[in-house]
Amino acid sequence: MIPLSVPNISGNEWKYVKECLDTNWVSSVGKYVDLFEQKITEYTGAKYAVATSNGTAALHVSLLLSDVNENHLVIVPNITFIASVNSIRYTGASPIFIDVCPKTWQMDLDLLEDYLKNKTRQVDGVCLCRETNKPIKAIMPVHVLGNMGDIEKLCELAKKYNITVIEDSTEALGSRFKKKHAGTFGKLGCFSFNGNKILTTGGGGMIVTDDKALATKAKHITTQAKSDSFEYIHDEVGYNYRLVNILAAIGVAQMEMLPSFIDKKHEVAEFYKDKLTKFGIQFPETTKEMFQNNWLITINVGEHKVKLIEHLTKLNIQVRPLWKPMNQLSMFKQCNYVNNDNISQALYESCISLPCSTNIKKTDLQDIIVAFEQYYNKRL
Ligand SMILES: Cc1ncc(COP(=O)(O)O)c(C=O)c1O
Incomplete structure (x- = not known):
């Protein structure tokens, strides 16, 4: 896996x-x-x-x-x-x-x-x-x-x-x-x-x-x-x-290794961006003022979330959904939720986190891209 x-x-x-x-x-x-x-x-x-x-x-x-x-x-x-x-x-x-x-x-x-x-x-x-x-x-x-x-x-x-x-x-x-x-x-x-x-x-x-x-x-x-x-x-x-x-x-x-961990996270994020944006997949935006550690690389795949999770899991690629929005959890349903368009729900329905360990192998990353290509090409 x-x-x-x-x-x-x-x-x-x-x-x-x-x-x-x-x-x-x-x-x-x-x-x-x-x-x-x-x-x-x-x-x-x-x-x-x-x-x-x-x-x-x-x-x-x-x-x-x-x-x-x-x-x-x-x-x-x-x-x-x-x-x-x-x-x-x-x-x-x-x-x-x-x-x-x-x-x-x-x-x-x-x-x-x-x-x-x-x-x-x-x-x-x-x-x-x-x-x-x-x-x-x-x-x-x-x-x-x-x-x-x-x-x-x-x-x-x-x-x-x-x-x-x-x-x-x-x-x-x-x-x-x-x-x-x-x-x-x-x-x-x-x-x-x-x-x-x-x-x-x-x-x-x-x-x-x-x-x-x-x-x-x-x-x-x-x-x-x-x-x-x-x-x-x-x-x-x-x-x-x-x-x-x-x-x-x-x-x-x-x-002692944190700077190298962050470098690696950036390398992995760039790799995913380079290979996946062509499928219409979106990444969270940053601005020039922000430097993010890219801790957990998470993408917005729109309507494909459920099917993609199924496909990647079958291929032994561990992915994870985004957290269920807090206002939907039974203990917090009564709490005030300030929103206009319920973006939380839209993100929950369309985001998945991808493998991005700092010791991930290049061949593993390539296999993940092949899995995405299989999914999107079959659909097309
Ligand atoms: C956003 C957020 N808050 C709090 C925590 C709690 O940290 P811990 O698991 O170390 O208690 C975590 C991590 O698990 C987290 O991701």
């Missing part, structure tokens, strides 16, 4: 993990946790980084640090992986879903602006939803598939309406807008290092911020909020959300 996106463990992973095992530094304290955090700050330009057990935990903690609770609303795009919205629900808050832009597949900023202008009001510096009178405490842009929308514009809107920005940049390590890294625009940004991400630790996450107090607090509540270095005294309800040293060691090794 040609897999969708598998890890590329080909650097110093074994060496660094062996060191953890040999020295007994296997758990949530150790030099690799600190080193991994340092590498992420150096790479992204964020001032502080706090390693977490996964990206969902990073998002959950970021929301807690922004004082989001059950009385609040949080704006999020309608196309995302469920973890973004789950993390909002963990706090008790309710999501407001905004439809996505048909070109970039990211949150539609015109819709967002229109919503904020016409459906909210300001009371004592708090943005209230006019319909429910609930405060809109945060906005969580998600850099879907490693692409980015105009995050600068989004942050300006958030500032104008007094809303905190927490970036779900879990898929976008290495992506940039005007050379500034994904994750560094909001008050807090979150990354994921699960098995299919551009860089993996098996499971892992990271919070980045420029705010020292927030970083300190993030470390505190991800380690059970222990307030005394010796006695078991805890000053609030904390979480066991810290990344362990063994996994951070893998992360450090993976960081």
Whole structure:
């Protein structure tokens, strides 16, 4: 089978993990946790980084640090992986879903602006939803598939309406807008290092911020909020959300290869673009200001989605549909969904993700193109 996106463990992973095992530094304290955090700050330009057990935990903690609770609303795009919205629900808050832009597949900023202008009001510096009178405490842009929308514009809107920005940049390590890294625009940004991400630790996450107090607090509540270095005294309800040293060691090794991973993703994306656009297949658009990491190469095949998935699966080529839009999931059906043309649904009905591991073989890529040619030529 040609897999969708598998890890590329080909650097110093074994060496660094062996060191953890040999020295007994296997758990949530150790030099690799600190080193991994340092590498992420150096790479992204964020001032502080706090390693977490996964990206969902990073998002959950970021929301807690922004004082989001059950009385609040949080704006999020309608196309995302469920973890973004789950993390909002963990706090008790309710999501407001905004439809996505048909070109970039990211949150539609015109819709967002229109919503904020016409459906909210300001009371004592708090943005209230006019319909429910609930405060809109945060906005969580998600850099879907490693692409980015105009995050600068989004942050300006958030500032104008007094809303905190927490970036779900879990898929976008290495992506940039005007050379500034994904994750560094909001008050807090979150990354994921699960098995299919551009860089993996098996499971892992990271919070980045420029705010020292927030970083300190993030470390505190991800380690059970222990307030005394010796006695078991805890000053609030904390979480066991810290990344362990063994996994951070893998992360450090993976960081050494990140630039080459991104180069490879670009090479694969260019290959697909070159070979597939002639069939009318569309790719999400970027602008000159955007540099995307091409994490998961996803295409719009229009009406051919179901048949193409069937055809490629038969040939042992692993593909994946786009996430079902959040407003359609049973737990979120009652939530507000802001849209004009329900672009989320159209994309869901027509997009598939293609194999794009950073260690994919050239012959595999050629076989995939042959499979597409077979499909489209048979139809013609
Ligand atoms: C958009 C998005 N948000 C959040 C997450 C959660 O990350 P994790 O799986 O590390 O918890 C992921 C990845 O799985 C994701 O793709």
